[in-house]
Amino acid sequence: MKFTSTESYVATEDLSLAVDAAVALERPLLVKGEPGTGKTELARQVADSLGLPIIEWHVKSTTRAQQGLYEYDAVSRLRDSQLGDERVHDVANYIKKGKLWQAFEAEGRVVLLIDEVDKADIEFPNDLLQELDRMEFFVYETGQTVRARHRPVVIITSNNEKELPDAFLRRCFFHYIRFPDPDTLRRIVEVHHPGIKEALLTAALTRFYEIRETPGIKKKPSTSEVLDWLKLLLAEDMDPADLKADGKSALPRLHGALLKNEQDVHLFERLAFMARRAER
Structure with a gap:
């Protein structure tokens, strides 16, 4: 599978090579560049070019890494227990799957976009190291381990608002989108x-x-x-x-x-x- 320009997106040769290298190495592709240079659109075009579905996780300043895995809604479970709802006996009813979980359990390979990773807290990238490296995580509430059926193509974008940790950078294939000539x-x-x-x-x-x-x-x-x-x-x-x-x-x-x-x-x-x- 090779990425090239599409009908609606012009990819330079070095950008195409970076995408292909990240796919071959099975490492996340970290893309930096000025805002408006097409970093987010790149992930969508890679998915279109490779014929894969895309799952988009748009990071905000309040986003926590755990939200990408799953969230446990203890408040709803407590409320349902007070109302005598039978659902409370199965904790899985109160687990909300995050974007990584969705990508891991997909029937086929997908493109996972983690957009503007530098917006979140400085610890956010480090908190995802193990999950992105091993392609699995543990759900403490249910005791299950979620493993990726197919390793997704992970594309991470950054606007350079803050420095990313070295340990995180080491696990990525890096490409800077220069402003076009x-x-x-x-x-x-x-x-x-x-x-x-x-x-x-x-x-x-x-x-x-x-x-x-x-x-x-x-x-x-x-x-x-x-x-x-x-x-x-x-x-x-x-x-x-x-x-x-x-x-x-x-x-x-x-x-x-x-x-x-x-x-x-x-x-x-x-x-x-x-x-x-x-x-x-």
């Missing part, structure tokens, strides 16, 4: 906006990379944001000449799709002001 970005745009006029695309990407490389910019626009921007440009039937920076305003047209905080908006306003002063 102009040629790759053109291929990505063609997937999402087929038939876009060459002159408009060239002008838009030239302006986009100028914005990304502006010194002092706090939040560089990402791949997903340039796709949104191009969608707006097409909807407004913009001309390539409309996208060029001028002395009146350094802000790009429809800049709300690209600049996501007031500091960056003020930065481009100051640049325009300085340009006007220099012309006098």
